[in-house]
Structures are given as structure tokens and as C-alpha cells.
Amino acid sequence: PDRPAIDFLGRKTSYGELGRMVDQAARGFQQLGVRKGVKVGLCLPNTSCFVICYYAVLKAGGTVVNLNPLYVERELRQLVEDSGTTIMVTLDIKQIYPKVAALLDSSCLERVVICRMADILPSIQGLMFSVLKRSLVAQIPDDLHHVPFSRLLADDGRFHPVEIDPAQDIAVLQYTGGTTGLPKAAMLTHANISGNTDQLVRLVPGIVRGQERMLLVLPLFHVFAMTVGMNLGIAFGAELILLPRFDLKQVLKTIGKKRPSLFPGVPTIYTAINAAAEAGDWDLSSIRHCISGGAPLPGEVRHRFEALTGCHLVEGYGLSEASPVVTCNPFGQTKEGSVGLPLSGTSVEIRSSLDPSQLMPAGEKGEICIRGPQVMAGYWRRPEETSQTFIDGALRTGDIGYLDEDGFLFLVDRIKDVIICGGFNVYPRVIEEALYRHPAVAEAVVIGVPDDYRGEAPKAFVRLRDGFATDADALKQFLTEQISRIEMPKEIVFRAELPKTMVGKLSKKELVAEEQAHQLDKAS
Structure with a gap:
């Protein structure tokens, strides 16, 4: 119980303290009316x-x-x-609180639990925050709609145990990105989340329970950080080192000072650390195990990061609807270009994109479909979309891939991202991987754009590594040895920055929207 459970910017909480506060908060929530079926929103950055x-x-x-x-x-x-959602938990920060407060009189939201930032920082930092950062703090009304976090915990912790049906009761509503319309919530049961956590426990070798440190910079509201970071870390009895956002210098200093052994991330984070570590003197030697998810991990990025740290960095594959992890490369046995083997108890099927009832043999591309204990119960309040997302009981992912003879999964691309060039399927990921092999390329995104001759053609957006230079002609010349003529980008555009999602994944939708606006301007 004395082992540190959380380190939030230097404020440590032991496992004993964490357990006690969770019980107190559970009773506090029950006194606010939380029971089965009641939805509680967590609108928080990474904090205790x-x-x-x-x-x-x-x-x-x-x-x-x-x-x-x-x-x-x-x-x-x-x-x-x-x-x-009828109850929301948030911070007393002007950047967040006013947006939540506005919902009290105009939505189903009834109560807001307020965590004071000054109270969750180390005592001296908290005092300085109260004095020096007063302009950032929101004024909170003293009324029945607002409940201070301290009051939520002001009880003996004797909550009323609830009988949970793990297979049926919904633990989390996890909203998907909403790139194809309104966001929809995957209903993740208690069995889904605990099952996926247990699958990951079996995956990571050489863990010393109660002795590991997990660095969490990915936001916990994202399903990847929730499961691979927080839930897995707690299952290991690890110390969770929480950073509220990704700041490269802060991350590098934290690694050197706090010495984390586990560091889940997304490719853009590892890319940024590679560039900084190669340019400076940073100690990354404590890191032993890293799982990358959320986006394709270029092989060159993985090799550089492993060389710099001496760790094993493996790529996995998943989605919100699977809690989220489906496959992962075994540590120390990565197969180049693959997103790994199915987790224990998980089966992956490749079905024809044209006829989903047809299963494809090894080596043949098709839609990735999955079965396993981590697969969601369905979409919240969307029975039609739920029925369309399953086929013969298997979850349709919307991703194109194939299985090799050894059962390793290779992700080709999203079905919606496939570019149809003169009747041929062109996969942006193939072109992006080829671009990453060029030593000057730091980040690359490929989308489809209209083409008078081929219908569609690839267009690449590239960010160069600091200190490197090249041009579009030189990159195209490099690509002639990497990809076919039909896959050659129609245009290569260089950008100082590429758009990213809230969790740091490279994002295509802004570039697609930009191209659509450009096409409309041309047409008018």
C-alpha cells in the first residue's frame, strides 16, 4: 500500500491512498445518485x-x-x-470549466464535480499556482449544481457494493473520432476492458510487479491510454507518471529524472524524441518496453528509437470498438511491417471487401474482422449501425489487411482511404512507408485528389527533419525504387507542420478538406 501509484508533476499518491480515495469518491458519487445506468463524464486532462x-x-x-x-x-x-451524461467531473481552469458550466442550464447535465488544480499539485506548487496563476482559475459558484472534489471525498468510504454483470453492464462509453459523421459511442463492458487489460498483461515479458514506472503523456480520455497506460499500469502495480500534455522538453526531462521503464505512445511522439535525442544529450536508458498504437509506426522510426534507448518498441493494432488492442508484435520478435499476432483469445479474419461472406486465404487482402473478449457490445443508441458493423458475430473494422502464413497481421490501409487510380487500388500507407525511408523525411501523409486522367491520384504532404533539405523532384526520384508508377504521388508538398489529432496522431481530414476547398475554388 505504500508503493507510489501516481506521480502527478511531483505530487505522489500511494496505492493505499489511491484505494482509500477511490472508495470515498465511490460513496460520494452514490450520494449524488450514481447507480447502474447513470453516466458520469470525465472532462479532464491527465491528473490524479x-x-x-x-x-x-x-x-x-x-x-x-x-x-x-x-x-x-x-x-x-x-x-x-x-x-x-448527468454528472461531469472537470477542473477549475478557465480553458475548460466555462464550456462545461454552459451545459448546466441547456442540456441534461445536472451536477459538476470540481477538482481544484491547486489542490492536486505538490503543496508549494499549488500555493504558487493559486497566487501566480490566478488569472487561469475560473470562479466556481457555491450552489447545488457544483460539488467540490474535496466534498465528494468527505465520507468514510463505505460505498454500497454493486452487483455487476461483467458481460452485460457498460463500464465506458468511448466516442470514436467521428471522421465519417457524428461521433458514436462504443459500449465497452466491464468484461471488455478487464479482458483487454489481462490480454496485455500476458503480452509484456519480464515485468516486476510493484517495481515498474509507466510514463503517461497520452491523454487518458483516449481509449489507448486508458487501457494500455492506466489500466495496464495499475494491473502491474506500476507507478503512473502523469503529464497533462505532450511537451517534448518536459517529457525528456521526466524520462531522465523519473526513470520510467514503460512508455506507451504514438509514432509522432517517438519521432519527436528521436529528433531531440539525436541533437542533444538525453538519458533514455531506463525505458525497456514501449507499445506504439493509434497510427502506423514507420520501421525507420522504430529502429532509431530502439537504438537510442536500448528498449523494445513494438507496434500494435486496435480500435475503440475493441477496447482497443487486437494484435501486437511479441516483444523481441517483431516482424517487419506487421502489426503483430492476435492477442490471446482473439481471432482475426480477413473477409473479401466485395463479398464479406467470403473468407480470404493467407496472403490475400481484405477487410479485417475480429472476434474476442475485448469486442464492444455495440454502439450506444445506434442499433442499425451496430448491426452493420458485425458480420456473423465478427466486428468489421473498416481496415484492409492480410494475414501471412505465420498468422501475423499486416495492415494495408483504411477502406475509406484507398485511392482508386485508373481502376487500381493504391494504398496511402504504402507510399507513406516509402517516404519514411528517405533520411530527410520526418513525417508524411498521403491522400487522394481528383485527377482528370486517372480519376484519383495520390498527393503527399511532407515535413522534413530539422537540418535536412530536399525537393519534390529528388523525393520522386527516390520513390522510383520504392513504389510502382501508379503509386507515384502526383504532387509532393512540403509543410513546416502537419495536422494532428488531439492525441498526436497525424490527421488526414484537414488536408482532405483543404483539397476539397481548393477544388471548389477552381470550379468556381
Whole structure:
């Protein structure tokens, strides 16, 4: 119980303290009316409050609704109304609180639990924050709609145990990105989340329970960080080193000072660390195991990171609808270009994109479909979309891939991202991987654009590594040895920065929207 469970910017919480506060918060939530079916939104950055409230809501019998605190008021309102969230937990920060407060009189939201930033920092930093950062702190009304976090915990922790049906009761509503329309919530049961956590426990070798440190910079409201970071870390009895956002210098300093052994991330984070570590003197030697997810991990990025740290960096594959991890490369046995083997108890099927009833043999491309204990119960309040997402009981992922003879999964691309060039399927990921092999390329995104001759053609957007230079002609010349003529980008555009999602994944939708606007301008 004395082992550190959380280190939030230097404020440490032991496992004994964490357990006690979770029980107190569970009773506090029950006194606010939380029971089975009640939705509690967590609109928080990475803080100790997130961890405490997440487990407390589940103990109280409620359902956690993960919400991005950077969403604008309109986006929050949409998700609160869709989910039926009646209680929200957030910070007393002007950047977040006013958006939540606006929902109290105009949505189904009834109560807001307020975590004071000054209270969760180390005592001296908290005092300095209260004095020097007063302009960042929101004024919180003293009324029945607002509950201070300290009051939520002001009890003996004797919550009423709730009988949970792990296979049926919904633990988390996890909203998908909404790139194809309105976001929809995957209903993740207690069995889904605990099952996926257990699958990952079996995956990571050489863990010394109670002795590991897990660095968490990915936001906990994202399903990848929730499971691969927080839940897996707690299962290991690890110390969770929480950073509220990705700041490269802060991350590098934290690695050197706090000495984490586990560091889940996304490719853009590893890319940024590679560039900084090669340019400076940073000690990354404590890191032993890293799982990359959320986006394709270029082989060159993995090799550089492993060389710099001496760790094993493996790529996995998953999606919100699978809690999220489906496959992962075994540590120390990575197969180049693959996203790994199915986790224990998971089966992966490749079905024809044209006729989903047809199973494809090894080596043949098709839609990736999955079965396993981590697969969601369905989409919240969307029975039609749920039925369309399953075939013969298997979850249709919308991703194109293939299995090799050894059962390793290779991800080719998203079905919706495939570019049809003169009747041929061109996969952006293939071109992106080829671009990453050029020593000057730091990041690359490929999308399809209209083409008078071929119907569609690839267009590449590239960010160069600091200190490197090249041009479009030189890159195209390099690509002639890497990809076919039909895959050659029609145009290569260089950018100082490429758009990213809230969790740091490279994002295509802004570039697609930009191209669509450009085409409209041309047409008019």
C-alpha cells in the first residue's frame, strides 16, 4: 500500500491512498445518485483526479463517459446529450470549466464535480499556482449544481457494493473520432476492458510487479491510454507518471529524472524524441518496453528509437470498438511491417471487401474482422449501425489487411482511404512507408485528389527533419525504387507542420478538406 501509484508533476499518491480515495469518491458519487445506468463524464486532462474518479464511478455502478477537455462547447453538448451524461467531473481552469458550466442550464447535465488544480499539485506548487496563476482559475459558484472534489471525498468510504454483470453492464462509453459523421459511442463492458487489460498483461515479458514506472503523456480520455497506460499500469502495480500534455522538453526531462521503464505512445511522439535525442544529450536508458498504437509506426522510426534507448518498441493494432488492442508484435520478435499476432483469445479474419461472406486465404487482402473478449457490445443508441458493423458475430473494422502464413497481421490501409487510380487500388500507407525511408523525411501523409486522367491520384504532404533539405523532384526520384508508377504521388508538398489529432496522431481530414476547398475554388 505504500508503493507510489501516481506521480502527478511531483505530487505522489500511494496505492493505499489511491484505494482509500477511490472508495470515498465511490460513496460520494452514490450520494449524488450514481447507480447502474447513470453516466458520469470525465472532462479532464491527465491528473490524479481522472484516475480516482474513473475507478470510483465504476465501483459506484455508473458508466464513465470519456470526454476531451479541448472540445469546444458545441462538441461537448453533442456528446453529453447523446450519452445522457448527468454528472461531469472537470477542473477549475478557465480553458475548460466555462464550456462545461454552459451545459448546466441547456442540456441534461445536472451536477459538476470540481477538482481544484491547486489542490492536486505538490503543496508549494499549488500555493504558487493559486497566487501566480490566478488569472487561469475560473470562479466556481457555491450552489447545488457544483460539488467540490474535496466534498465528494468527505465520507468514510463505505460505498454500497454493486452487483455487476461483467458481460452485460457498460463500464465506458468511448466516442470514436467521428471522421465519417457524428461521433458514436462504443459500449465497452466491464468484461471488455478487464479482458483487454489481462490480454496485455500476458503480452509484456519480464515485468516486476510493484517495481515498474509507466510514463503517461497520452491523454487518458483516449481509449489507448486508458487501457494500455492506466489500466495496464495499475494491473502491474506500476507507478503512473502523469503529464497533462505532450511537451517534448518536459517529457525528456521526466524520462531522465523519473526513470520510467514503460512508455506507451504514438509514432509522432517517438519521432519527436528521436529528433531531440539525436541533437542533444538525453538519458533514455531506463525505458525497456514501449507499445506504439493509434497510427502506423514507420520501421525507420522504430529502429532509431530502439537504438537510442536500448528498449523494445513494438507496434500494435486496435480500435475503440475493441477496447482497443487486437494484435501486437511479441516483444523481441517483431516482424517487419506487421502489426503483430492476435492477442490471446482473439481471432482475426480477413473477409473479401466485395463479398464479406467470403473468407480470404493467407496472403490475400481484405477487410479485417475480429472476434474476442475485448469486442464492444455495440454502439450506444445506434442499433442499425451496430448491426452493420458485425458480420456473423465478427466486428468489421473498416481496415484492409492480410494475414501471412505465420498468422501475423499486416495492415494495408483504411477502406475509406484507398485511392482508386485508373481502376487500381493504391494504398496511402504504402507510399507513406516509402517516404519514411528517405533520411530527410520526418513525417508524411498521403491522400487522394481528383485527377482528370486517372480519376484519383495520390498527393503527399511532407515535413522534413530539422537540418535536412530536399525537393519534390529528388523525393520522386527516390520513390522510383520504392513504389510502382501508379503509386507515384502526383504532387509532393512540403509543410513546416502537419495536422494532428488531439492525441498526436497525424490527421488526414484537414488536408482532405483543404483539397476539397481548393477544388471548389477552381470550379468556381
